[in-house]
Amino acid sequence: xxxxxxxxxxxxxxxxxxxxxxxxxxxxxxxxxxxxxxxxxxxxxxxxxxxxxxxxxxxxxxxxxxxxxxxxxxxxxxxxxxxxxxxxxxxxxxxxxxxxxxxxxxxxxxxxxxxxxxxxxxxxxxxxxxxxxxxxxxxxxxxxxxxxxxxxxxxxxxxxxxxxxxxxxxxxxxxxxxxxxxxxxxxxxxxxxxxxxxxxxxxxxxxxxxxxxxxxxxxxxxxxxxxxxxxxxxxxxxxxxxxxxxxxxxxxxx
Numbered sequence: 001x002x003x004x005x006x007x008x009x010x011x012x013x014x015x016x017x018x019x020x021x022x023x024x025x026x027x028x029x030x031x032x033x034x035x036x037x038x039x040x041x042x043x044x045x046x047x048x049x050x051x052x053x054x055x056x057x058x059x060x061x062x063x064x065x066x067x068x069x070x071x072x073x074x075x076x077x078x079x080x081x082x083x084x085x086x087x088x089x090x091x092x093x094x095x096x097x098x099x100x101x102x103x104x105x106x107x108x109x110x111x112x113x114x115x116x117x118x119x120x121x122x123x124x125x126x127x128x129x130x131x132x133x134x135x136x137x138x139x140x141x142x143x144x145x146x147x148x149x150x151x152x153x154x155x156x157x158x159x160x161x162x163x164x165x166x167x168x169x170x171x172x173x174x175x176x177x178x179x180x181x182x183x184x185x186x187x188x189x190x191x192x193x194x195x196x197x198x199x200x201x202x203x204x205x206x207x208x209x210x211x212x213x214x215x216x217x218x219x220x221x222x223x224x225x226x227x228x229x230x231x232x233x234x235x236x237x238x239x240x241x242x243x244x245x246x247x248x249x250x251x252x253x254x
Contacts, residue, residue, distance in 0.1 A: 098156030184238035
């Protein structure tokens with residue numbers, strides 16, 4: 001079965017990715033037309049989908065996503081006739097291609113510049129284990145030092161080395177990055193990471209002494225988040241997120 005020239009599998013991926021863009025917009029985690037969410041296209045070509053530069057997240061549709069190769073070149077047939085319309089952000093390509101090429105287990109990568117995420121990224125101590133949300137990342141998060149706008153392809157190796165086996169990373173003085181083996185999994189990673197940063201900012205703003213759980217409790221809680229039950233919870237959370245964006249001004253599945 002083909003849908004607008006795409007395989008059924010790719011069209012389903014495009015619909016889910018467009019939906020995630022709108023979910024991110026629903027939570028106000030956007031930065032106008034900047035930041036990106038990408039998804040790996042199944043197959044041996046090492047292609048992935050990323051947003052067409054200039055489209056707002058809350059108006060993203062499956063057809064707005066551009067298929068590019070590992071060098072950031074559009075391989076979308078539409079781009080040959082309208083290259084100016086199907087351009088992508090080079091900085092988005094640098095960050096996302098690095099992870100997709102080095103981590104075959106990763107299907108989706110989410111990058112944000114939210115006030116909470118960027119603020120915590122500027123704090124020397126990083127993410128503090130002061131909330132249940134933050135404990136999901138106890139021993140499970142990495143950091144990457146700021147090197148300027150991500151246009152230098154040489155930075156890709158350093159990004160990958162810093163991320164390591166984790167699915168969440170704080171980009172110092174920049175923002176947040178989360179990835180997952182599916183679009184719903186990547187959304188869950190970013191949801192908890194953003195919430196943890198928001199809670200940390202409010203706790204620090206209160207000025208009172210912070211209570212930190214014991215190391216044992218932190219490790220237990222982090223392990224609980226990695227239990228077999230989480231896959232089912234991730235699916236439930238994704239279905240709930242999709243219900244939040246139904247009935248919008250245009251259908252994300254177009």
